Every structure is written in C-alpha cells, then in structure tokens.
Amino acid sequence: MHQQAQLRLKKDEVEKLGADVYVVLAMDLHRTRVFKEENRLLSTFKGPFSREKSLVYATALSDPAGYASALYGVARKCLRWGAWVENQPHWIVIDRKGTITFMLEPRFDTPTAYEKDVDQVLEALKKAALR
Amino acid sequence: MTRLILILTGLALLPSAGWAQPTSPLEKYRKLRFPARDENFAKGWQERVALEYEIINAADLRALRNALKDADPFVRAMAARALGIRGDRDSADTLAELVSGDKEYSVRLRAVESLGYLRMKPEAIQRAIKDRNPGVSWVAKLAADQLKSETDHARQLREAYATPIKREAMGTAKVGQPAPDFTALTCDGKPFKLSTVLGKKPIAIYFAAYDG
Numbered sequence: 001m002h003q004q005a006q007l008r009l010k011k012d013e014v015e016k017l018g019a020d021v022y023v024v025l026a027m028d029l030h031r032t033r034v035f036k037e038e039n040r041l042l043s044t045f046k047g048p049f050s051r052e053k054s055l056v057y058a059t060a061l062s063d064p065a066g067y068a069s070a071l072y073g074v075a076r077k078c079l080r081w082g083a084w085v086e087n088q089p090h091w092i093v094i095d096r097k098g099t100i101t102f103m104l105e106p107r108f109d110t111p112t113a114y115e116k117d118v119d120q121v122l123e124a125l126k127k128a129a130l131r
Numbered sequence: 132m133t134r135l136i137l138i139l140t141g142l143a144l145l146p147s148a149g150w151a152q153p154t155s156p157l158e159k160y161r162k163l164r165f166p167a168r169d170e171n172f173a174k175g176w177q178e179r180v181a182l183e184y185e186i187i188n189a190a191d192l193r194a195l196r197n198a199l200k201d202a203d204p205f206v207r208a209m210a211a212r213a214l215g216i217r218g219d220r221d222s223a224d225t226l227a228e229l230v231s232g233d234k235e236y237s238v239r240l241r242a243v244e245s246l247g248y249l250r251m252k253p254e255a256i257q258r259a260i261k262d263r264n265p266g267v268s269w270v271a272k273l274a275a276d277q278l279k280s281e282t283d284h285a286r287q288l289r290e291a292y293a294t295p296i297k298r299e300a301m302g303t304a305k306v307g308q309p310a311p312d313f314t315a316l317t318c319d320g321k322p323f324k325l326s327t328v329l330g331k332k333p334i335a336i337y338f339a340a341y342d343g
Contacts, residue, residue, distance in 0.1 A: 007337075020328055028284045029284065030273060062318075065187075065291035084266065094335075097330055099309055103304075121335055
C-alpha cells in the first residue's frame with residue numbers, strides 16, 4: 001500500500017509520460033475494490049497516509065486465482081514472517097513495444113524505502129516512453 | 132508353488148511399475164518438497180500454485196471435507212479455501228468450528244474467508260472479527276462485507292481457477308522479453324486483457340501484497 005500511496009504523489013509525472021499504471025492483486029474482486037477505494041489499512045496507523053480516504057491512483061486489477069502473478073513469477077502462496085503471503089511484491093515496466101524493460105522487487109528494508117522504489121519506477125517509465 | 136510365488140511377487144511389484152492408484156492432489160500437497168513454511172518462501176512456489184489449481188478444480192469433495200480435520204495445518208487451510216470456492220454449503224458447520232477453535236492462524240483465516248464466500252455463519256464471522264490475530268480479524272471484516280453482497284465471489288473464483296496455468300509458463304516474464312499477456316478483472320467486474328494496451332504506451336504494473 002505504501003508503494004501505491006507514494007505513486008499517487010507522482011501522478012502528474014506519470015500522466016505527462018502518457019503511461020498507464022496497474023496494480024494487480026491476487027485476491028477476489030471485493031478485496032481488490034476495498035484496496036482501491038478504501039484506506040482501511042494505513043488509516044489504522046499513525047503516518048503520512050493515515051488520514052486519506054483512498055490512496056491508490058493506479059487501475060486496480062483482481063487476479064483472483066493468481067494466474068498473472070504466477071506468469072510474472074511473483075506468486076508465493078507461502079508463510080513469511082508468520083503471515084500468509086500470496087505474492088512477493090514486484091514492479092514491472094513495459095515499453096511502447098510491449099517489451100519488459102525493468103523489474104524491481106521492493107525490499108521494504110527501511111521505513112521510507114518505497115520513496116526510492118517509486119523514483120526508480122518513474123526513471124524506468126521515462127526510458128520506456130522514449131523507446 | 133514357484134508359479135504362485137512369481138504371481139505374488141509380480142502383484143507386489145505392480146504399484147512401483149506405475150499401476151498404483153494416482154496420488155490425490157491433497158496428498159501431493161501434503162507431500163510437497165517445499166511446503167508453505169517461511170523457510171520455503173522463495174522455493175517451490177510453482178508447485179504450490181499448480182497444486183492449488185488442481186485441488187480447487189478437481190479434488191474430491193468428500194476428501195476435502197475430511198481434510199478439514201487433517202493433522203497438517205497447511206492441508207486444513209487449503210481444504211477450507213477449496214471448499215469455500217467450490218461453494219460447498221455442507222462444510223459450513225465445520226468451517227465455523229475451525230474459525231473458532233483451530234490453533235493455527237492460517238486455518239482460521241482460510242475458514243473465515245470461505246464462510247464469506249459461502250455467505251453463511253454470520254455469527255462465526257463476527258466472532259472472528261475479534262480474533263487475537265490481526266490477519267484473521269482483517270479477513271473476517273472482508274467476509275462480513277461479503278455476507279451483505281449480492282455478488283457470488285465463489286463463482287468468480289471458480290471461473291478464474293478454471294483457466295489452467297501451465298508449469299512451463301510460470302515465471303516466464305523477463306527483462307528484454309515480450310510481456311506475457313493475462314486477463315484480470317477491473318473493479319467494476321469487467322475483464323481486462325493486458326494485450327489491449329500493450330505496444331501502445333509505456334506501462335507500469337505493480338504486483339501487490341495487501342500491505343505492500
């Protein structure tokens with residue numbers, strides 16, 4: 001959610017590039033709608049994103065059986081740190097020819113790592129827009 | 132006598148010669164080389180994905196119901212998920228018992244998720260909202276929403292699982308390669324096919340975990 005919250009702060013830059021952004025959830029449609037439309041998760045913590053109603057700017061897609069996730073190699077269906085995880089989060093950038101030009105697996109190793117992740121995605125999108 | 136010994140030896144060897152009963156998908160899940168434990172997070176995910184498809188699409192219903200009482204919590208959790216998606220209303224009582232009493236969080240989570248898919252046992256779902264584990268409580272709140280919904284989420288899941296994924300196609304997305312096509316659902320429930328936008332504009336896709 002932090003990645004999506006950060007990305008919407010860069011909405012203007014994304015639109016200037018004429019790019020589309022999608023967020024894929026290996027979850028049913030109801031969970032995907034809640035993810036897109038309601039800030040139920042971060043609103044429960046104190047933080048920069050806690051007071052906003054919706055944090056997701058990207059087009060949300062429900063991938064209920066995890067098909068796309070498996071195709072892109074991000075499915076895990078496993079416990080991690082004691083919690084059930086369907087997907088290991090990943091960013092993918094695709095250029096105007098339909099070729100994958102960038103893949104990033106966020107590390108979440110610092111409290112603000114998402115800022116650098118989103119900056120890297122924007123850089124990759126800029127390059128992809130030129131190709 | 133010699134002939135009898137030969138026949139008996141032959142019968143004993145038949146299973147190893149490929150004549151054994153095929154292993155059920157639940158049994159294969161129980162015997163996974165890399166079960167869904169923390170230490171296997173990056174390993175063996177292809178097999179876990181493939182078996183989840185197989186169990187949801189084809190596991191025997193009675194075997195799934197029996198598996199709700201299995202000693203292995205991963206098998207119980209998988210059976211709970213599959214029964215919810217299969218729309219098996221006969222398993223609702225046992226699922227409600229698991230929601231209240233199973234010691235493993237992942238089993239309680241899958242069981243309450245499935246009660247949401249079945250749109251049954253509102254009292255068990257309400258109890259799960261107060262579960263000591265925040266993940267179970269979170270999923271229970273979503274299941275409570277689904278009780279009120281007109282949408283048949285289980286059917287949507289069945290339709291999604293009905294498109295099989297080939298093992299060799301898993302993990303084929305690589306930098307420098309064409310982006311593999313897929314179909315997903317937009318928030319208004321319409322199908323979205325990636326290929327309809329590929330090759331027209333730059334695209335970023337974020338595969339999210341719920342909190343990522």
